[in-house]
Amino acid sequence: MRIIFENASLSFGSPSSRQVALHPLSLELAENRVGVIGLNGSGKTSFARLINGLARPSGGRVTLDGLDTVEDEAAVRAATGFIFQNPGHQIILPIIRDDIALGLKSRGLTGQAVQERVDAILGRFALEGLADRRPHELSGGQLQLAALAAVMVTEPKLLIFDEPTNQLDLRNRALVKRTLASLQEQAIVISHDLELLADFPRVLLFHEGRLAFDGSAADAIARYHEIAEC
Template identity: 50%
Template sequence: MQVVFNDVSVTYAGRVVLQPFSLRLTERRIGIIGLNGSGKSTFSKMINGLVLPDTGTVTTNGFDARQQAHEVRARVGYVFQHPANQIVLPLIKDDMALGLKRLRLTRQEEERAVSDVAARLGISHLLERRAHELSGGEVQLAALASVLVGAPEIVIMDEPTNQLDLRNRNMVSRTIRSLPEDIIVITHDLELLSGFERVLLFHEGRIVEDGPAEVVIARYQELVG
């Protein structure tokens, strides 16, 4: 992972969402924490060009998020906070295949790619199912599969364990830890970040702590009292 923020800031409707900052991300496992409205999601969406900065530049694995948006989005997969909303086709296998259309593969190649990713995540039994039939954890993994089938270099996950029961939370957590891709996780689930190489703490539009998981989590707990 090589994500570089150079003198970046973001303003919405006259309100400063992110104060100017410069930063380089190179670790394989990065967590993002902070109170709601602190700028976490805005920060993460700049990495794949979903949000563009008002000042400065963002480059992701060598590509400028503003000038080379297509190349950036091909390399960064994003699983949103409400993953069911990004599953747009009825059957899970068809939704996964949708992400391959830009590659112009044969039908057989599409089916093989879908099958391989589903097997890797342990969800082959879900391919013929519909999103509304799945548990919360299964929906999260299905949305992740639809992202991974496009072979991204970086995967961003926004609140991947939000509102999951313990069984589903543990299933998703184990999957995240097993992924070979570079991972950025936005979460309130502090236990999920155990062992992460780097965690960023956002507060009121600023990065107020940046370091190993245990150090930054302790600072966050002090901050919120």
């Protein structure tokens, strides 16, 4: 998808106590993989939430393939999937299979059509053996894959990941990294896990609500170290 920010900004609060989360930003993204890095509170998540309409710009506009995230909110939401930092908060039904089916049912699918789509996505992520288990019975990596499957079953064109390897051990981190690498869908990945983004063609570095660097992973990470060590 072609993602365009046109002088888009995000702020909160009343005019007398306005807090700026993201200063006016203009850029275009079309790469299949885009990494997003920065210190806590730098504007990373605000940037991501503007893309899929979870937040509305305070100024300017954001479009995805020509769809305005405010005027065409429903179409934008249908075209994007957001995988939150804590997948346990994203899975709301007690059985994994039922949770994956929920997104399809909310779109009006029923019966065999739902079953076929759920079975296909379970197979894609090798989750067949976990389909009838409860979220608390899964490892961190398995839970992350289950949350991803619940998003992917609705066939979004763009995936946004918020810290997908946060608090995972080495085995589960490797599982998530392999899964990310295998995805054909366009992905934007917010992460403090710099190694995860090392081979991304483009990485954005945010600092104090502004885009501080936009370029290769190696150069962005080097600049990030400079900022972090100041």
